[in-house]
Amino acid sequence: MTTPFVHPYLPNSAPEVRAEMLAAVGAESVEEFYADIPAALRLTGDLDLPEPLVAEADLSRHVRGILGKNRTRLSFLGAGTYHHHVPAVVDEVIGRSEFLTAYAGEPYEDHGRFQALFEYASLLAELLEVEVVNVPTYDSLQATATALSMAVRATGRTRILVASDVRADVLSKVEDFIRPYASLEHVPTVDGIADVAAVTALLGDDVAAVWVSTPSATGAVETAMTQLAEATHAVGGLLVAQTDPIGLGVLTPPAAQGADITCGDIQSLGIHAWFGGGHAGFVGVADDPRLVMEMPHRLFGLASTSVEGEYGFGDVAWDRTAFAHREEGKEWVGTAAALWGIAAGVYLALMGPQGMVELGETLLARTAYARKVLTALPGVSEADGAVHLREFVLHLPRPAAEVVEELRAKEIEAGVVLGEHELLVCVTEMTTQADIDLLARELGAVLGTATDATTHTPVLEEVAR
Amino acid sequence: MTTPFVHPYLPNSAPEVRAEMLAAVGAESVEEFYADIPAALRLTGDLDLPEPLVAEADLSRHVRGILGKNRTRLSFLGAGTYHHHVPAVVDEVIGRSEFLTAYAGEPYEDHGRFQALFEYASLLAELLEVEVVNVPTYDSLQATATALSMAVRATGRTRILVASDVRADVLSKVEDFIRPYASLEHVPTVDGIADVAAVTALLGDDVAAVWVSTPSATGAVETAMTQLAEATHAVGGLLVAQTDPIGLGVLTPPAAQGADITCGDIQSLGIHAWFGGGHAGFVGVADDPRLVMEMPHRLFGLASTSVEGEYGFGDVAWDRTAFAHREEGKEWVGTAAALWGIAAGVYLALMGPQGMVELGETLLARTAYARKVLTALPGVSEADGAVHLREFVLHLPRPAAEVVEELRAKEIEAGVVLGEHELLVCVTEMTTQADIDLLARELGAVLGTATDATTHTPVLEEVAR
């Protein structure tokens, strides 16, 4: 140690303590510990980094100064990350040091973590109507890639039919991931949802899976799930349904309509948007060893203990995982997104059955309302006639990118540009009727429609009492 | 219950549960429980309140909407509430459900709370150099009023000499509080600090206490504490020193200079400003039963247990308190500010001796720097030549209220108006050299001084790296 650097994160940095420890190990200096690193590889100077902000007050001011440049806005953005309400109790629970800073403890000492994740899986399983749900993986991209890989392995086949409009980022990940084993074939949708006849025509005994996304990338809810399942099963394939559980209080879960593997993201269930960094993926299947043994994730199970009536927990079928098998495993297991799983569990425990029903209704109603008032603007039309949850595509009379820029100047994010004239608009339970009316007014103004833009209301004003 | 009102805060609000409970007690309806309330007193309609925001998301938006109207500013305001850094660990600890929602548990079940408050008292005692510190009372106003009452009771006398410039709010509280027992006599200060000769001249064997404030209301540090103590003790009176512990890493504590009772506020020690709502008061004395038995507050003490080497805790001399004695007690005991005490304990444990020394030096240095650069402006002078910690008074060539308003237009709070031309300016460790330089520039501009106001730097910009 050339110069002593004393810091609150470094308890043993005082010179006298270091000397005592070095003496205990019989070393002259820490240099001895680096004996195996060749001199040519040793860094001679300091790393090229800014001066440290050792005073916490200075660090806080610096970081807050940067983050203060962000602005939240009235937003109609979705496309994978959604602005739903995060109940305070969720943040409280995942902020607890015991959960936040735990890692890979054993079932006895980390009983609480095992139980919380078992409960998460159990709660989500009720929503999905499946019996097996994994400890979360990274995000819906990974979950979908893994789900399709599972289908490939379970069937020993290599063709995958893509029956829905799927998100571009998910598609990109899946393509690169399954490249060594399988290939994707896209079946164009009709009026926003699957073309059952076209899918059926392409099915054969070399098809591992049909991939359905519901809601799709445009927010369309698939209505022909049962027919797709029947057709897929008829050739021995598996139906993989990618979904967002947020609507399942009111919508029939894919598994109840024949989907073999359900996968997707839980960001909607109590996780903040985090600039797109708050995602976690789930994979759910029936309790069928053929599929369960293909899951690469950790699964936490409930077991009895030596005390009558007491619940213990542990890893289910540990031998499936790459922890046990390195390259012989199905995939890998690593630090993924357990805390978001706990968050989603707390969310579902708070929402309960009635909460999920009411939320589903609010989402459907506000989506329908937004479609109605926005397509009432002259020149604005909707891209399809499907049932939509949360998102839908508008066809605009002006280039969508221009419209979006002009509304940003009014601190409104109007939606995601999907095509030259196509705008993907998203509403959630956080988007009130007043918010939607405001968008309609401002969009109308931007499109040159005569509206009563004089009654301009400030954005993000408080809820009317 | 006229109409069922189901709410997350009300578990037993479902009609079927209420019916079951009513049946269990043999009541027809909750109306029965109100049989003792005369009909004439029963409210017939609903209370006149806004519609409830039963959805948490709606409540959050409403409250955030209101609070969003507040703005933090570059501030040189003090006068009782100070902007010091609150270490993250402090907020973490006092945010723990176990501390935040505990109340009056017993020493066994609430061992942690007793220990944390014992430790707070112990840590503050080291800073103050006393052996007894109370579980916090409301604020420095109450602490000072109580300290002076203690002196009145302990001496059986009724005159109190006010030797320092004391804050107007503290004075107001003290006057109203001690009205039944004692009276205050003000001894004008000289050059910001006590006029020892004048105080001595007024002393007599009817004097219960001499009240010194250091730093004073103008931030002046008292240098004649020892002489005041000697003179007071010579007539059998007690020296009551009101102080802010924030400077005691480098300044001699009053008790070490003869003060009999030290009192004040701990807001500076790790408690946010809270718009003036984050205060807690302390009273510290030597372990002298004559004074300790006059303390009305709870005192938590350490005791041995039936297990060798284990520490237990409990109330010291419980029989002093109004809990035990109603109107025969010394004062009252009630919910005051225990959590802020825990916060201050964590703060001191984090700061350690070196932290308090470095902080004290930073405060003294920045205070001196601010006095220097601000009094360098033409027409600006300082009100006295005393040593100052954190606060000092400037004499301005223009009415102070006007100057303050003009600087507010630039999002700077320049200080507290004390007199027509007097401005009380406060700097802390959060006020950097750059902040002070900015104030000097802007104040110069407002006062019409030629300054390089062209190099105007944005307020609250990030720390220069």
Added chain:
Amino acid sequence: WDEPIVFELDAPGERGVLPPQVEPGVRETVGDVLADLPESLRRPAPPTLPRIGQARVLRHYLRLSQENLGADLNVDVGQGTCTMKYAPKVNDQLVADPGLRDVHPLQGEESVQGALEILWRTEQALTAISGMDRVSLHSTGGSSAIWTNVAMIRAYHASRGEAEQRDEVITTIFSHPSNAAAAAVAGYKVITIHPDADGYPDLDALRAALSERTAAIMVTNPEDTGIYNPRIVDWVEAAHAVGALASYDQANANGILGITRARDAGFDVCHFNLHKTFGTPHGSGGPGAGANGVAEHMAPFLPGPMVERDGDRFRLAAGGELSIGAVSAFYGVIPTIAKAYAWIAALGAPGLRAVAETAVLNNNYLMSKILAIPGASAPYATGRRRVEQVRYSWQELYEDTGITSEEIGVRAADYGTHYWTSHHPYVVPQPFTLEPTESYSMAELDEYAAILAQVAHEARTDPEMVRTAPHNQTVHHTHHDDLDDPDRWAVTWRGYLRKYPDAPQHRRP
């Protein structure tokens, strides 16, 4: 955890947090400020605080927190009169907004409109709830608010030249002790009324005590026994008849929110405990907050400044000439006030009424369970319903077994719950006071009653087990006698080291 005292964690060289250092530019300008201090001011040695790394400080306090039983963790119905209810987490989070947390009370009003609006809206809501004409939020706790009441009463009589003449305050034995204590501190002689034969506040005794010397009656209603005084209007009128004021301690208002209001019974001043009735966390014993409601004729005596609304803007108006002045720093305990506001906003009028009715239902439900335990009783007004809480007695169990209420409490905590005897003095023998509030489910009330039934059963079958408790807590039987002896008590570590120089000083292994 067997967590040492924080001083025992001292390790040379460790730092918990570093403060900002003096900039070179500042040092150049001002020199060595420490060396420049007058000799008498320069502390000769740094304070003997422990030196501990940040992670270890955190670990210390986290472990201590786990050795504590907050209301969030247990079925906290045992602290009757203290209204331990659920303090919603959302309110804690909303209030932690830097826009509230880091604003200074003396900033320009235009920059703190949000804070002022919260104060104004809370005052308005409490005005509606109490029926009073004006509300102040300056008081820093329940007892502090009682003090504010008595200070206003004193100022009122002084303004009429009757300060000397009116030197008595009347209260009841089952009003909160702080009424008596605050009146005494304010210089009043305190007269205490005991219940009548039926267990209700004794109106005849009041009438006998009232005179032109009476400054005020200061009463809690429902009383700490849970009994509502049905003749409260007669009490107030009797006081007014002799020129005295009537002060209403509404610490026990939880069961009557939206049911009846202070003003309707004729009170001149009243107060609420925001941290009790309005669902803010109790903070291990504060910060709380008090609200004082007054009738118009008492408004001039309120502490200043008050928030006024000017159209869409809010501003602070200084207190008038008759104001009692500052009762606390600035404008009251803002974080607590803001949480109370959010709690009221979430519930509204129908919610507050549901709170009251549910709390009362829970209380009577729990009472039926408790009275079914052999040895438990509820003295006074036997057979009548109670409002918000019940003061029970284990006298019968004590006579049968010799086990005291205090011993039962220590043993109950072995089952992971809190239990409290009651405020002194123990007019009710072997007392305990339970107040379930609206926050606990039927299942949780059943659980609590089952624990007390179990302990009462143990008292009869295995009294030694109860007497030697605690058996299942972080710490063992503590020698509390030491704490009453000035030669043996240790209020700080400094005192402990001096008094017990030979005590074992733990250092981690």
Added chain:
Amino acid sequence: WDEPIVFELDAPGERGVLPPQVEPGVRETVGDVLADLPESLRRPAPPTLPRIGQARVLRHYLRLSQENLGADLNVDVGQGTCTMKYAPKVNDQLVADPGLRDVHPLQGEESVQGALEILWRTEQALTAISGMDRVSLHSTGGSSAIWTNVAMIRAYHASRGEAEQRDEVITTIFSHPSNAAAAAVAGYKVITIHPDADGYPDLDALRAALSERTAAIMVTNPEDTGIYNPRIVDWVEAAHAVGALASYDQANANGILGITRARDAGFDVCHFNLHKTFGTPHGSGGPGAGANGVAEHMAPFLPGPMVERDGDRFRLAAGGELSIGAVSAFYGVIPTIAKAYAWIAALGAPGLRAVAETAVLNNNYLMSKILAIPGASAPYATGRRRVEQVRYSWQELYEDTGITSEEIGVRAADYGTHYWTSHHPYVVPQPFTLEPTESYSMAELDEYAAILAQVAHEARTDPEMVRTAPHNQTVHHTHHDDLDDPDRWAVTWRGYLRKYPDAPQHRRP
């Protein structure tokens, strides 16, 4: 606590949180949206989630949290290779800023300059620390970053037309298992090199394995044994010599921060685990975050979009034609990245070097304590110093007593601490891996070593005590065999109820 499963708390009518309801104006416009759903889409009955009041949900999870042992609570040196260090609370609080938490990834760039600046600054810092030319933060964890490495390697060879030819990846047995696993998932044949006679990675074996079929070597250094490969440059050069790439798993970088850099050893790609080396909390197993550093020639293959700086502004630039595409949703795990940034900012260059040196000092200090316990050893490179962690063995103790490493771990937890055997496969017999990092004080390391010494002592004197552990934890010996049997495992409550229809269903008393 004996806390039930959340489903057992079900109570009809209770609500945990209420969502916003459909406004009358919306309902008027759209009608009954549920009734309008096609039959197949309308869920016939609400999901069977439990109905629980808010306070009870909170209490449930708070109690579960207290049954968990986070790094904040214990001396967490037992999870060697996982770099359990202190995650500063200030970073958690700074990052919780709504300005970061609630922004959407597709907002206009002008409104998210703060988020982009954090990404850019973090990339710059990691570029300096690794010496690489470019850094991407898209990877969502350590193994995810290894996947990104292998995906880029695959894309690189494909761009040169060698995708088919190069179908092998070489790793070492003491590199993290995810290197082998990810390479296999990417379609590669995996060749694993075992140590040489001295315990170092075997260069000759590598040379023998390399060929024109080799796509890459993927190695960890220091390896999970704590041994630094002194011939790492020779390894990289040997790989390059046959046209293969060299991928550096820097999960174990904590001991070499500021000491040596990936680029200096010639690596083409490397990755860091931000949640390990850069002090972000592990979140019960994520979210973590990975950073991929690449040399210039690998930059075209990075996932997109990347942040670019334009003077004072920051913008997102889409990935190019050769990019491997999206590896995660949007731009990576922002909260973790921001915490890592703050950690680096607090320490700077001297701090990172002090971190490395302190971690290595602590590791060797702890090693001296552990090796003093009879029955413990550190196989390979005997007598040499270790860098970041040490893989130890209880083989000798096992031979003496029959007590396994796993049993020791369960018993160690009785003393309030965490202990982990090691990654499979157990090449080192009866392994355990300790990594003290820089976060623990000498006293805490002494405490940890004393606990292991105590358990080892028990193994010799009272083996039954060790074998029958746990004795002092929230739960008792669990029948883990059930979890490997498809007929008996229960992965969800739903599955449990179906498989064990007669199981006792707790309801609170």
